[in-house]
Amino acid sequence: MIDLDETDRAILRALQQDATLTAAKLGRQSGISQSVAWRRVKRLTEAGVIKGRRLDLDKEVLGFGVTVFLGVKLAAKGRASLEDFERAVTAIPEVQTVQHVLGRYDYRLRVVARDLSDFERVLRRRIMTLPGAGEVEANVVLSEERRPGPLG
Amino acid sequence: MLDDTDRRLLRHLQADPAQSVADLARASGVAASKAYKRLERLEAAGVLKGQRAVIDWRALGYAVEVSLRVSLDKTEPRAFDEFIAVAREVPEVSEIQTFLGRVDVRLTVLARDMRHYQEIYRSRILTLPHIVDVEALMHVTTIKDVEALPL
Numbered sequence: 001m002i003d004l005d006e007t008d009r010a011i012l013r014a015l016q017q018d019a020t021l022t023a024a025k026l027g028r029q030s031g032i033s034q035s036v037a038w039r040r041v042k043r044l045t046e047a048g049v050i051k052g053r054r055l056d057l058d059k060e061v062l063g064f065g066v067t068v069f070l071g072v073k074l075a076a077k078g079r080a081s082l083e084d085f086e087r088a089v090t091a092i093p094e095v096q097t098v099q100h101v102l103g104r105y106d107y108r109l110r111v112v113a114r115d116l117s118d119f120e121r122v123l124r125r126r127i128m129t130l131p132g133a134g135e136v137e138a139n140v141v142l143s144e145e146r147r148p149g150p151l152g
Numbered sequence: 153m154l155d156d157t158d159r160r161l162l163r164h165l166q167a168d169p170a171q172s173v174a175d176l177a178r179a180s181g182v183a184a185s186k187a188y189k190r191l192e193r194l195e196a197a198g199v200l201k202g203q204r205a206v207i208d209w210r211a212l213g214y215a216v217e218v219s220l221r222v223s224l225d226k227t228e229p230r231a232f233d234e235f236i237a238v239a240r241e242v243p244e245v246s247e248i249q250t251f252l253g254r255v256d257v258r259l260t261v262l263a264r265d266m267r268h269y270q271e272i273y274r275s276r277i278l279t280l281p282h283i284v285d286v287e288a289l290m291h292v293t294t295i296k297d298v299e300a301l302p303l
Contacts, residue, residue, distance in 0.1 A: 001213045015205035019169070051208040053169040054299060056201040057162065062154070064301055069251065069258065071289070086295050093302035101219065103289035108219060112301060139253030149207065149246035150214065150262055 002047040007032060009151045011040055012049070016148055019053040059112065066113045067141040070127065071105035075134030084131045094122045105137070116140075153197070157182060159303045161190055162200070166300040169203045209246075209262050216263040217291035220277065221255040223284045231282035232257070242276045255287075 004012075010030040014021055021029075027037035044050050059067070074085060082100075089098055089109065097110035109127075113119035119138075127136060157180070164179045165171070171179075177187035194200040209217070224231040232250060239245050239259060247260035261277065263269035277286070 002211065004212065012205070012207060016207065017202075017204065019203040019205040048208050048211040050205050051211070052206045053203045054206050055162075055166050055169050056204055057166075057301060058199050058201060059301060061197070061199050062162075062301055062303065069249070069255075090296045095296065096299045097297050098295035099219075099297075100292040100295060101289040102292055104287060105289060107295075108289060110299070137254060139251035139255045139258075142250045142252055144247070144249045146204075147240065147246050147248065148243075149209065150212075150243045151207075 002044075002049060004049075004151075007036075008040060008044060011037065012044065013148050013151050015041075015050065016146075016151075063114055064112045065115050066119050067144070068111045068113065068119055069139045069141060070107075070109040070111060070123075071137040072107040072109060072127070072130075072133055073104075073135040074106045074132045076132065081132075085133070088130050089127075092122070092126045094126070105135075154199070157186075158190055158194060158199075161187060162194070162301075163303045165191075166298075166303070213264055214262040215265055216269045218261045218263070218269060219289040219291065220259045220261055221287045221289065222257045222259065222280075223254075223286075224256045225282045225284050226256075228282050234281045235283070238280050242272070244272050244276070 007030055011026055014026055014029055023038035023041065024034045026041065027034045030037065032040075041050070059065070074082075085107075086098065089095055089107070094111050094113055095109050096112060097108070099108040100106065101108050111119065111122060113122055123136070123138065127133065160180045161176060161182070164176055173188050173191065174184050177184040180187065191200065222235070224235055235257060236248060236250075239248055244262050245259050246262055247258075249258045250256065251258065259277075261269070261272060263272055
């Protein structure tokens with residue numbers, strides 16, 4: 001585990017907003033030199049703290065008007081293996097995120113669709129037919145915000 | 153507005169946002185100058201809003217991630233706004249979603265360990281306004297996390 005100082009936190013907060021920032025700009029924002037900023041980013045990347053980048057796309061403009069969070073409970077735990085379920089659910093292109101969880105459900109899924117009828121198609125043809133899928137709960141996302149997390 | 157070339161570029165860029173325009177153009181089978189122009193156009197049109205760094209919270213010692221599904225008191229007209237305003241003040245809250253469904257609001261809460269989680273839960277979560285019910289899903293593993301659109 002790596003210890004962060006205030007400069008590291010400032011760098012991470014800035015990169016969470018814009019991962020394309022150059023070392024020069026990062027340095028200016030955080031009040032350090034370009035070379036120090038570059039070394040800090042390198043260290044954070046090598047330590048695995050920065051694990052990658054994600055494109056921020058306007059989903060609606062691209063025709064994906066609906067995001068749904070699903071809770072899925074496996075039906076007969078002995079019969080279908082977790083591996084079969086996980087392999088099949090991962091292969092569905094509309095499924096963006098799959099998390100194995102403990103609680104009322106076994107899996108949490110994030111699903112995108114063009115609209116509600118497209119979502120219904122994905123749900124009926126791809127989700128409900130997954131090996132082992134039992135109870136499914138769907139909640140349609142109305143709004144979403146990402147916070148910086150514990151970097152304060 | 154978008155044609156096949158745009159979609160192809162975005163598809164390849166989603167897979168590896170850090171790649172150079174030259175590499176992206178090669179992978180997408182278009183000239184680099186064309187790729188450059190298309191990306192500029194997509195940015196100008198607001199389709200391509202930017203790139204965000206993804207942080208591995210485990211690497212920072214946050215081993216516990218909990219998905220809290222909250223029901224709010226809907227007889228209180230300001231329940232959503234007031235709940236969210238206070239939830240934003242909790243640094244360990246990394247995501248806030250509102251829903252149409254059985255669940256009203258969902259929070260992702262990050263904690264160093266179970267003891268730390270318990271502390272946050274008691275002092276910062278249960279004290280949030282207008283909560284009727286909270287249900288927790290404890291994250292075990294992430295099987296897929298691409299958040300790429302099926303373009």
